[in-house]
Amino acid sequence: MKRRDFVQLAGLGAAGAMMIPSALMGKSISAEALLEPGMDIATKKMMSDVALNTAKSLGATYADARIGRYLNQYVFTREDKVQNVVNTESFGIGIRVIANGTWGFASTNDVSPDGIKKATNQAIAIAKANSKIQTEPVELAPVKGHGEVSWKTPIKKDFKDVPVSEKVDLLLRANAAAMENGASYVTTALFLVNEQKYFASTDGSYIDQDVHRIWPYMNVTAIGDGKFKSRQGLSAPMGMGYEYMDGLASEKIAGPQGTGLNLYRNSYDMVEDAIASAVQAKEMLTAKSVDPGKYDLVLEPNHLGLTIHESVGHPLELDRVLGYEANYAGTSFATLDKWKSGDFNYGSKLVNLVADKTQVGSLGAVGYDDEGVECKKWDLVREGILVNYQAIRDQVHMIDQNESHGCCYSQSWNDVQFQRMPNVSLESGKEKYSVDDMVSDVEKGIYIAGRGSYSIDQQRYNFQFGGTAFFEIKDGKITNQLNDVAYQSNTQEFWNSCSKICDKDDYRLMGSFFDGKGQPSQVSAVSHGSSTTRFDGVNVINTGRTI
Amino acid sequence: MAIYSKEEARQILEKALSFSKAETCEINLSGSESGNIRYARNTVSTAGHRSNQSLVVTSSFGNKTGTATIDEFDDKSLEKVVRRAEELAQLSPENPEFMPPLGPQEYDESKTYSETTAKIKPEFRTQVAANSINPAKAQDVTAAGFLDDSYNFNAMINSNGLFAYNQDTNANFTVTMRTNDGTGSGWATRDVTDVSKLEAAEASKRAIDKALMSRKARAIEPGKYTVILEPSASETLLGNMISSFDARSADEGRSFMSKEGGGTKLGEKIVDERVHIYTDPLNSEVPSAPWNGSGQPLKKMDLIKDGVAKNLFYSRYWAKEKGVEAVPFPSNGIMAGGDASLEDMIKDTKRGILVTRLWYIRTVDPQTLLYTGLTRDGTFFIENGKIAYPIKNFRFNESPIIMLNNLETLGQQERVNGNLIPYMKIRDFTFTSLSDAV
Numbered sequence: 001m002k003r004r005d006f007v008q009l010a011g012l013g014a015a016g017a018m019m020i021p022s023a024l025m026g027k028s029i030s031a032e033a034l035l036e037p038g039m040d041i042a043t044k045k046m047m048s049d050v051a052l053n054t055a056k057s058l059g060a061t062y063a064d065a066r067i068g069r070y071l072n073q074y075v076f077t078r079e080d081k082v083q084n085v086v087n088t089e090s091f092g093i094g095i096r097v098i099a100n101g102t103w104g105f106a107s108t109n110d111v112s113p114d115g116i117k118k119a120t121n122q123a124i125a126i127a128k129a130n131s132k133i134q135t136e137p138v139e140l141a142p143v144k145g146h147g148e149v150s151w152k153t154p155i156k157k158d159f160k161d162v163p164v165s166e167k168v169d170l171l172l173r174a175n176a177a178a179m180e181n182g183a184s185y186v187t188t189a190l191f192l193v194n195e196q197k198y199f200a201s202t203d204g205s206y207i208d209q210d211v212h213r214i215w216p217y218m219n220v221t222a223i224g225d226g227k228f229k230s231r232q233g234l235s236a237p238m239g240m241g242y243e244y245m246d247g248l249a250s251e252k253i254a255g256p257q258g259t260g261l262n263l264y265r266n267s268y269d270m271v272e273d274a275i276a277s278a279v280q281a282k283e284m285l286t287a288k289s290v291d292p293g294k295y296d297l298v299l300e301p302n303h304l305g306l307t308i309h310e311s312v313g314h315p316l317e318l319d320r321v322l323g324y325e326a327n328y329a330g331t332s333f334a335t336l337d338k339w340k341s342g343d344f345n346y347g348s349k350l351v352n353l354v355a356d357k358t359q360v361g362s363l364g365a366v367g368y369d370d371e372g373v374e375c376k377k378w379d380l381v382r383e384g385i386l387v388n389y390q391a392i393r394d395q396v397h398m399i400d401q402n403e404s405h406g407c408c409y410s411q412s413w414n415d416v417q418f419q420r421m422p423n424v425s426l427e428s429g430k431e432k433y434s435v436d437d438m439v440s441d442v443e444k445g446i447y448i449a450g451r452g453s454y455s456i457d458q459q460r461y462n463f464q465f466g467g468t469a470f471f472e473i474k475d476g477k478i479t480n481q482l483n484d485v486a487y488q489s490n491t492q493e494f495w496n497s498c499s500k501i502c503d504k505d506d507y508r509l510m511g512s513f514f515d516g517k518g519q520p521s522q523v524s525a526v527s528h529g530s531s532t533t534r535f536d537g538v539n540v541i542n543t544g545r546t547i
Numbered sequence: 548m549a550i551y552s553k554e555e556a557r558q559i560l561e562k563a564l565s566f567s568k569a570e571t572c573e574i575n576l577s578g579s580e581s582g583n584i585r586y587a588r589n590t591v592s593t594a595g596h597r598s599n600q601s602l603v604v605t606s607s608f609g610n611k612t613g614t615a616t617i618d619e620f621d622d623k624s625l626e627k628v629v630r631r632a633e634e635l636a637q638l639s640p641e642n643p644e645f646m647p648p649l650g651p652q653e654y655d656e657s658k659t660y661s662e663t664t665a666k667i668k669p670e671f672r673t674q675v676a677a678n679s680i681n682p683a684k685a686q687d688v689t690a691a692g693f694l695d696d697s698y699n700f701n702a703m704i705n706s707n708g709l710f711a712y713n714q715d716t717n718a719n720f721t722v723t724m725r726t727n728d729g730t731g732s733g734w735a736t737r738d739v740t741d742v743s744k745l746e747a748a749e750a751s752k753r754a755i756d757k758a759l760m761s762r763k764a765r766a767i768e769p770g771k772y773t774v775i776l777e778p779s780a781s782e783t784l785l786g787n788m789i790s791s792f793d794a795r796s797a798d799e800g801r802s803f804m805s806k807e808g809g810g811t812k813l814g815e816k817i818v819d820e821r822v823h824i825y826t827d828p829l830n831s832e833v834p835s836a837p838w839n840g841s842g843q844p845l846k847k848m849d850l851i852k853d854g855v856a857k858n859l860f861y862s863r864y865w866a867k868e869k870g871v872e873a874v875p876f877p878s879n880g881i882m883a884g885g886d887a888s889l890e891d892m893i894k895d896t897k898r899g900i901l902v903t904r905l906w907y908i909r910t911v912d913p914q915t916l917l918y919t920g921l922t923r924d925g926t927f928f929i930e931n932g933k934i935a936y937p938i939k940n941f942r943f944n945e946s947p948i949i950m951l952n953n954l955e956t957l958g959q960q961e962r963v964n965g966n967l968i969p970y971m972k973i974r975d976f977t978f979t980s981l982s983d984a985v
Contacts, residue, residue, distance in 0.1 A: 029615070030635055082640040105595055109618065126594055129669055133677060135590040168640065185799065223800045226807030228914060324587045326691035327723040327734075330923075333983070416593060455907045455942075457921045462942055462982035464919050466911060486911060486919070488942065488980050519585050519693040520595075541979060545915040547803065547948045 029089045034160045038069040048200030050113045051095045054120040060097040064201035067093045068413035073192040077171045092413040095120050099127035101137030105416040141393045141404045143373055145204020151367025153212040155241025159192040162242050174274040181278035184223040191215040205372040214244050215513045222281035229284035231277040232468050234302050234450050235268045237511040239363045256439045258478030259471050265508045287481035292542045296445035297535045303467050305510030305528035306451045311491040312353050313424040315460035316380050318391040328519050330458025344386040347495030352427040353381040362423045362527035363511045370417040373406035392419045411522040425529035429501035435532045445473035464488045484544040502531035549578035549600045553712040556702035559620050564704055566629040569606035573648045573705040576602045581697035584672040589680045589689050606632040610645035644864040648705035649842045657713050658834035661741035664716035665698040679722055679751040688755050692722035709842045718742045724754040732985050733757025734924035757925035764937040771975040773899035775892050778961040778968035780902045788947040794859035803916040813856050818951035820854040826877030833967045835878035843875040884969025885957035892958050892972055894932040901927040916946045921982055941978035
């Protein structure tokens with residue numbers, strides 16, 4: 001019952017309160033203060049050089065410094081009330097060194113020459129102390145210095161320029177729309193993030209980046225006959241500015257005929273989704289309970305993203321494969337021998353899974369990672385065969401490669417950077433094929449939209465997923481909503497049952513805003529793109545119980 | 548050093564409060580010194596030390612509140628942070644659920660501080676790692692572990708005359724041991740207030756033994772089985788259940804504690820009559836804070852007694868709406884146990900499964916409190932009173948309410964994550980599929 005590492009935000013959904021990692025909260029400031037400029041770039045360069053020069057003079061063979069200003073704005077409402085508006089700022093420097101072949105890290109919010117020297121000394125002392133029991137000296141893949149460069153998320157509207165009252169108005173309008181359409185309760189929230197990150201290393205890079213992310217959250221509850229059902233909004237967290245909230249008609253995609261679903265690509269209509277959520281939550285109160293058995297599953301991208309995240313993203317993280325995460329998140333079934341064989345069938349021939357840190361609009365997109373490597377796109381699974389992992393500078397030599405994949409990340413200046421998941425996405429089908437085409441080809445199936453309950457074992461074999469909305473498919477037609485649906489499968493079996501993927505017109509991103517990993521635990525944000533995809537003969541269980 | 552004594556904290560807080568011009572003002576001051584070491588692949592991977600301090604001011608005018616934070620405590624900084632909180636309050640939307648600060652309160656003397664833990668040196672952490680890695684190496688096993696210790700203080704003051712102060716220390720240790728052939732895995736956890744009682748080497752040995760015992764597990768059919776749950780296997784399920792004892796959700800009809808036709812199950816028997824779950828901040832095994840962040844005293848209190856739901860948590864606002872006393876969320880949880888040792892419980896089992904831990908637990912249905920997750924790091928079949936052989940891991944789909952209705956035996960208690968939980972034998976625990984994970 002201890003919640004040391006999390007700040008609980010009460011009231012967000014009947015399935016339990018939402019937990020926000022407390023490390024992300026920072027100092028409370030005013031909305032206006034978010035607009036104040038941070039430290040200028042020349043000073044950042046000078047301060048970074050203090051760290052790098054101190055580290056070198058103390059015997060470091062490598063050092064990097066990250067000066068970070070992390071600005072967050074969170075807005076929470078329920079029904080007709082504003083529950084909270086939170087503006088936070090966190091500013092400081094993290095210094096990482098290699099001494100005696102061992103990593104050392106220290107951080108401080110005292111970004112002055114004295115403060116930086118002290119922290120650098122501490123990082124060196126930790127490295128030297130730990131080198132006494134170090135048996136695997138750090139080996140870094142080479143990276144060329146980039147000189148002074150910068151990168152910015154290509155946003156159209158900076159959330160910091162939009163008045164809080166406008167954000168509150170939008171959430172309250174969505175809440176009112178849900179209540180007018182039969183909701184018993186509704187909670188909405190906006191999570192808005194701006195990371196202003198400056199990176200410098202002894203390799204000769206000085207990289208200034210301005211990263212933006214947004215997540216509109218909604219949970220609508222309907223109550224009737226002693227039951228309650230909740231329907232989450234179908235937004236995706238995005239690497240975009242506030243323009244994501246514009247609700248552009250051109251970015252809307254209709255769900256399959258008979259579902260009444262509205263789906264969203266790069267623009268979200270929250271009020272429209274609130275109405276649909278209320279109507280569907282009410283319908284769910286009397287929807288049919290699923291008959292357990294084998295079904296062909298038609299999985300919508302906002303749902304499939306989480307399955308990709310858990311069954312492809314995590315098992316192909318090289319630190320898990322190698323055992324560095326054994327005591328927490330676990331290891332991986334995708335062992336090096338399977339990869340080396342060159343013929344491990346991760347999925348069917350249709351399955352192409354790519355890692356990409358450059359995709360526009362995605363949560364993981366940056367110009368350079370948190371150890372100064374320029375970001376790129378690479379294959380993980382090509383035509384069903386496992387071809388690569390996700391690795392950073394101190395890992396790639398273990399898979400006989402000499403170039404980092406550029407997926408090193410830290411949640412703040414205060415935490416050490418390590419390997420994190422890039423965006424991992426499923427490529428669309430090559431032939432023209434719509435969602436309605438797909439439904440009409442299914443005899444006995446279930447269409448699942450949105451994210452729900454998720455759980456997978458520590459080596460990523462066995463998983464169980466729920467969803468937000470479930471529709472039965474009979475003889476090529478959507479017939480009715482279903483309740484109590486969860487599917488269970490094994491990763492390799494599941495991806496080998498992939499039999500059809502819709503074309504690129506159906507492609508869109510879903511995302512995970514607070515993905516946890518590491519000890520002490522850190523969060524990161526990552527997107528997963530796909531088009532609607534069919535999986536044949538998957539085991540569906542009925543989760544209805546009586547207490 | 549980020550830790551202030553009671554008098555130092557009082558001085559800073561009184562000074563800050565003296566700057567307040569708001570109708571009400573509440574100020575929290577906290578500090579923490581924490582250190583950690585992480586190891587994997589039988590070698591250290593990362594280690595760190597953190598020092599944090601923070602002062603949080605909440606000012607209010609009517610039911611408009613503003614909060615501001617600072618980590619510098621000179622007079623000028625204190626005045627600045629108080630002014631900023633007041634400005635934010637003036638600009639904020641009305642909060643119809645605002646509650647004014649409490650008046651002065653009486654608190655119990657806490658048992659949450661240990662000087663030994665407060666004085667941990669980095670060498671101590673390195674030694675814990677070495678004591679875990681060396682025996683692993685000797686038995687062809689690979690160790691991965693994490694030790695995290697902290698020394699903290701919390702203090703608060705408000706414009707209605709309340710002052711509170713507490714210090715606490717904690718150390719948490721977890722270790723996973725995997726056999727080098729990849730077929731066996733064992734795990735253990737220890738958490739203590741006083742680090743001289745940590746027994747990390749003993750935990751490492753237990754994890755190594757489990758790893759060796761769990762090699763070459765057999766697959767058995769999923770289904771309903773009698774299980775013996777170690778305390779770390781049931782702790783999350785019980786914690787999730789207690790976290791859901793929220794009166795407002797129950798009154799609103801969206802909780803497993805809601806009753807059909809309105810009202811709640813408060814006062815009703817919901818689980819086996821032997822179940823007694825309570826909180827007690829003064830328990831010497833699991834001492835916890837005697838007050839919470841808004842200054843409410845935390846006292847010994849029953850949550851479930853004789854199988855009956857005795858208390859739901861009422862926020863101060865909801866208590867006022869309902870005309871009842873506020874019931875704060877507890878700072879620890881204790882489930883009463885029995886005398887049986889784990890050995891006794893195994894001896895008494897004809898056919899069952901011993902579960903070391905349950906992992907990746909997620910809500911499936913909040914209406915029935917149904918959770919899913921998997922066994923991990925040591926799952927064994929029991930036959931005729933003995934551990935017969937290791938078995939492959941299972942996925943479960945189960946509700947703690949159903950689980951506590953199917954209670955067979957209560958065993959001895961162990962501390963897990965700041966809570967005191969007994970070994971439990973449960974019949975008809977629902978496993979729904981097999982996992983190949985080791």
